[in-house]
Amino acid sequence: MAPERIDPRVEGLGRLALVGGTEGMERPFFMDRFEVTRGQFAAYLSALGKSPPPQLRKEWGGARPSPAQEDWPVTRVSPSQALAFARWRGMRLPRLKEWEWAVGIRGGKKESFPWGEEFDRAHWDELKCNTAELGLGRPANVGTFELGATRGTRIYDLVGNVAEWVRLPPSYPSSLGEGASPGERPAENLALRFSLEACLLAFPGRVPSWWAGLFPVLAPLGRREWEALQRPWAWVGWSYASRMERVGHTIPGRVSPRKGWEEWASTVGFRCAADPEELWAWFLSRNGPSLEGATGKTVARFLARFREVFLPLLRKSPLRAGDPTRRKRISSLLQ
Known part of the structure; x- marks a missing residue:
């Protein structure tokens, strides 16, 4: 009998490190x-x-x-x-x-x-x-x-x-200013770059830079994607x-x-x-990973490993937060 497949989304949970939570970086976060x-x-x-x-x-x-x-x-x-x-x-x-x-x-x-x-x-x-x-x-x-x-x-x-x-x-400065060499410029705002590129391709040599602000209205990107790229x-x-x-x-x-x-x-x-809150919200959501079978065991091991991080989130989150069935299951894993 073939072993049960684990949701690939949770296979990396065991390879996360908890960073911060001390002076200078009070809020802990997880990183691969x-x-x-x-x-x-x-x-x-x-x-x-x-x-x-x-x-x-x-x-x-x-x-x-x-x-x-x-x-x-x-x-x-x-x-x-x-x-x-x-x-x-x-x-x-x-x-x-x-x-x-x-x-x-x-x-x-x-x-x-x-x-x-x-x-x-x-x-x-x-x-x-x-x-x-x-x-x-x-x-x-x-x-x-x-x-x-x-x-x-x-x-x-x-x-x-x-x-x-x-x-x-x-607040990080834009790289589209003049006078900086490629090795000195701060990182570039990709959305604005794409805007300028599209305008310049359409009207080479005749497009003022402020036209870039009009591109979000015309761009065939979803709102969420556009906000991310901004x-x-x-x-x-x-x-x-x-x-x-x-x-x-x-x-x-x-x-x-x-x-x-x-x-x-x-x-x-x-x-x-x-952030712990981001993973917590994902676990509670209907789009989150299964809490049963091999995938559920992987999630359970992760929650047990970082129980001191997630138990306070369970206690302070609203009772109606997330899917009720999933919340009850996660609560049983943390108690």
Whole structure:
């Protein structure tokens, strides 16, 4: 008899780290310990009955990645595609502050790298991260570099392998101003970029910049997608193709914009994050994962592991919040 299949949306629950909850980051949040892999993204597409977009089909050489590359981080995924995957899991993309906190905090002290203060090029063979100094020239399986993982939370590849999409705060400056070189500009607001591109293609050389504000009315995007794209996005960290000495010796606070107009580079991937309240709402919703069978056992193990986080949410959430049957089941798992 074949084993019962687990909902692929919950398979990553056991690989989440709880970060924050201390001075400087009072609100804890969950973050993937590993970058999202090609295999995970292929499972997501299969679950929704979707074919890979052209850029992924070309990268994978077919409808699925090869078995040898299933644990490589997925790349050539735009912010909107990454966000769709994260929402499918009841999560989102990390905020810039969350990524900085995950990469640079150790017991209340900021450090320059996930492994501490030292960046010793003379001992790069210690395999702390997959950047150009290593010479591999391609992604590696996620979680390969044990010495480069964060202390305590064991989050891997925050430096190297691939850079990662994060969400910037609304107050972050736009990159569409003049005078900044590609390496100096803050991250770009994708919605405004798409607006300008569409207008300029339609009326080359004759479109004032303020016309970009009219594009949301005309764009064939749903409201939710448009609102998501209006938030500025950037990538952070370094990839297997970038050299660390070119960008200095400190990681926290460095945000690198995507250069040019391409959104599907082979050096940028992502991982997911969520506030406890976001996962709680997903578990309670009718669209959440099954609470029975193998999938339910996976959810139960996760809730038991982080009982001190979710039990207060059960006590303070309205009695009518979520599906009543699911709420009763989750309550029994937490008590």
